[in-house]
Amino acid sequence: MAAGGVPDLGGYEYEFVEEIPDDWECLVCQLPLKDPVQIEKCGHRLCEICVGSILRSGTPLCPADREPISRERIFSDVACHRKILNAQVKCPNEECSWIGELRHVKKHGQECPYQPVPCVNEGCNEEVLRKDIISHMETTCPWSVIQCSFCPDRFPKLEKKAHCEACPRYPVECSNKCGANDIPREEVGNHTENLCPLTVIECEYSAIGCRVKFQRRDSKDHFDALKDTHLHLACKKLIDMSKTVQEQAQTIARLEEKLERLHNSPFIWKISNFASVMKAAETKERLVIISDPFYSNHNGYKFEAELYPNGYHIDDDPGSKGKFMSIYLRILVGEYDGLLIWPFYDSVVFTLLDQNASVEKRRHLRQEVQQTPNGLARPTEASEEACGSWEFVYHNNLYKRSYIKDDTIFIKVAFVEHKDRKFSRIFHGDYDL
Numbered sequence: 001m002a003a004g005g006v007p008d009l010g011g012y013e014y015e016f017v018e019e020i021p022d023d024w025e026c027l028v029c030q031l032p033l034k035d036p037v038q039i040e041k042c043g044h045r046l047c048e049i050c051v052g053s054i055l056r057s058g059t060p061l062c063p064a065d066r067e068p069i070s071r072e073r074i075f076s077d078v079a080c081h082r083k084i085l086n087a088q089v090k091c092p093n094e095e096c097s098w099i100g101e102l103r104h105v106k107k108h109g110q111e112c113p114y115q116p117v118p119c120v121n122e123g124c125n126e127e128v129l130r131k132d133i134i135s136h137m138e139t140t141c142p143w144s145v146i147q148c149s150f151c152p153d154r155f156p157k158l159e160k161k162a163h164c165e166a167c168p169r170y171p172v173e174c175s176n177k178c179g180a181n182d183i184p185r186e187e188v189g190n191h192t193e194n195l196c197p198l199t200v201i202e203c204e205y206s207a208i209g210c211r212v213k214f215q216r217r218d219s220k221d222h223f224d225a226l227k228d229t230h231l232h233l234a235c236k237k238l239i240d241m242s243k244t245v246q247e248q249a250q251t252i253a254r255l256e257e258k259l260e261r262l263h264n265s266p267f268i269w270k271i272s273n274f275a276s277v278m279k280a281a282e283t284k285e286r287l288v289i290i291s292d293p294f295y296s297n298h299n300g301y302k303f304e305a306e307l308y309p310n311g312y313h314i315d316d317d318p319g320s321k322g323k324f325m326s327i328y329l330r331i332l333v334g335e336y337d338g339l340l341i342w343p344f345y346d347s348v349v350f351t352l353l354d355q356n357a358s359v360e361k362r363r364h365l366r367q368e369v370q371q372t373p374n375g376l377a378r379p380t381e382a383s384e385e386a387c388g389s390w391e392f393v394y395h396n397n398l399y400k401r402s403y404i405k406d407d408t409i410f411i412k413v414a415f416v417e418h419k420d421r422k423f424s425r426i427f428h429g430d431y432d433l
Contacts (some may be wrong), residue, residue, distance in 0.1 A: 010034065011047050017088035017099060024084055025062040026050050033084055038077040039069055045077055121145070123156060124219060150184070174198075205230045208237040267294040267415035268353075269305055274409050281310035282322065288312075293332055296415050301344055302334030305413055312390060323395060328388030329369075329413065331376045343375030347416040352393050355405040365393050368416065 002153040011031025026033050028050035044064045046054070051074060054060045060069050067335035085103040092105075093114035100108060109115055124143035125187045127138045137144050142158035164170050168186035175188065176198040183191050190365035192199055197217035203210040203226075209235060214222050223230070271277060282287040305327065312326035327350050334340075348371045354362035355426035367389045376385045393403075403409055 010050060012084075012089075012102065014089040014092060014102065014105060016102075017090065020084075020087060024080065028054070032087075033077075033080065036077040036080045036084070037074050038080070040073040040075060041069070042067055045080060048076070060206060102135055119143070121156075203230075205233060209233040231369055266349075266351075266412045267291075267303075267305070269307075269411045269413065270408060271307070271411070272408045274309075274404055274407050278309045280309065294413075295334065296346070299336045299339065300334075301340060302332045302337075303329050304332055304412070304414055305329055305411065306386070306388070307411070324391045325393045325395070325398070326388065326390050327367075327392040327411070328386045330380050330384055330386040332384055333379050333381060337378055340378075342378040343371075345371050345375040347371065348387060349412075349414045349416060351412040351414070352391055352398075352403050352409040354403060355410070356402040364412075365397065365403070 009310055010029035011026045013031060016032065020032055023045060024032055025035075026036075026047045027044060028046055031047075033047055036045045037048050037051050038045050039062055042062055042065050044062055045384050046063070051069075051073050054063070054069070055071055061067060062069050078411065087099060087102050088104050089099040089105055090098055091112055091114070093107060093112055096112055096114040098108055098112065111130075113129065115130050116127040117130050117133055119126050119128060119133065119136060119141055121137055121141050121143040124141050126136075126141070143156045146157050146160065147154045148163060148167055148169075150171065151167055153163065153167070155163050169184045171182040172185050172188060174196055175192060176185060176196050178196050178198045180191065180196070200213050201216050203212050203214075203220075203222060208230075210226070210230060212222060212226070239362045271289065277286075277289060281288075287310070288306050288308050291307075292316040293302055293304050295302055305331075308326040308328075310322055311324050312328070329350075330347050331344060347368055349366060349368045351364050351366040354364050356362045369387055369389055371387060376387060377383075379385065398404065
């Protein structure tokens with residue numbers, strides 16, 4: 001049924017105040033005529049909708065005299081329609097006392113306080129009387145949207161319990177049962193950790209050795225009782241810190257010294273487990289070992305040294321294998337290349353250091369390698385040139401003196417500036433091979 005009680009099909013189903021004449025009733029639906037039409041030949045009246053259903057049949061006949069009818073011989077009965085619309089009817093809603101002309105019943109239905117209407121709250125499928133709709137939506141409808149009393153969230157009333165169980169601002173009780181029961185849920189952790197008088201805490205002097213734990217409310221009693229103990233611990237901590245500062249200062253000095261060595265010539269390369277290194281080269285397991293990168297001087301050229309313990313050999317010279325060590329210096333891409341002069345022309349001095357306990361008896365083995373006229377070009381990631389000595393130290397010389405000690409050798413790499421080609425004798429006993 002449509003709004004106002006008007007049926008979708010057939011005649012009117014309203015209760016008329018006065019009995020209507022028989023000729024106002026439809027011969028098909030037996031209800032007061034709705035949009036009446038009249039059969040021209042016999043004068044019988046029917047609802048427009050009802051006669052339409054007759055005309056759609058195979059042999060349309062008048063329901064009263066069974067005479068054939070056709071759409072062309074049927075016309076709207078305007079006079080009858082006007083009389084029916086003038087008739088007084090009651091509101092179809094039982095509790096409503098409204099009485100008015102049939103033509104006004106639809107408008108009344110749109111205003112009738114007793115007309116059932118659907119709740120407009122999303123999710124609610126209930127129908128209530130129009131007069132009660134506001135009260136329903138605001139108070140009784142479980143789908144009415146409300147705002148949380150503690151946070152900005154809005155939600156259907158039926159979700160209130162679930163929201164309160166998760167609301168970050170909902171007031172809850174302290175987990176220590178300290179008496180606070182209005183703490184926003186999201187602040188409970190902060191309350192327990194920083195404010196609750198019943199939380200067990202460490203002494204603020206725990207970092208210097210006080211191991212006593214107590215409830216926060218007992219802090220003053222603890223500090224009053226252990227003043228001397230805390231003072232003793234503080235003094236002891238100061239002494240320990242002083243020692244630590246001294247140790248750290250020494251460590252910093254060592255690191256600075258190491259850094260200075262890294263950035264300044266000469267570079268000393270320590271090669272441990274030399275017997276294993278030599279064996280690996282002889283068996284071709286590892287033909288070359290490479291040093292850590294180092295700089296020629298502070299903000300200078302960057303290099304790495306490459307040592308071939310059994311010599312750098314090619315297949316067509318088998319006779320030279322196993323007679324000497326070869327050493328090379330490879331120039332690397334460095335931090336300061338953009339500030340340096342290229343090509344690199346300085347000579348390189350490789351020195352195998354004698355480890356004799358007597359400084360006066362040391363006889364280091366040294367080879368100076370001069371650059372070609374072209375020098376070493378500025379390196380790139382794809383091209384890093386090298387220079388060096390193929391016959392650096394012969395094996396028969398390697399084992400004659402204290403060049404190997406505790407299975408370790410030391411090789412010094414130094415540089416001679418191109419302009420004067422002078423060699424600074426940093427170590428006592430240097431001499432040319």
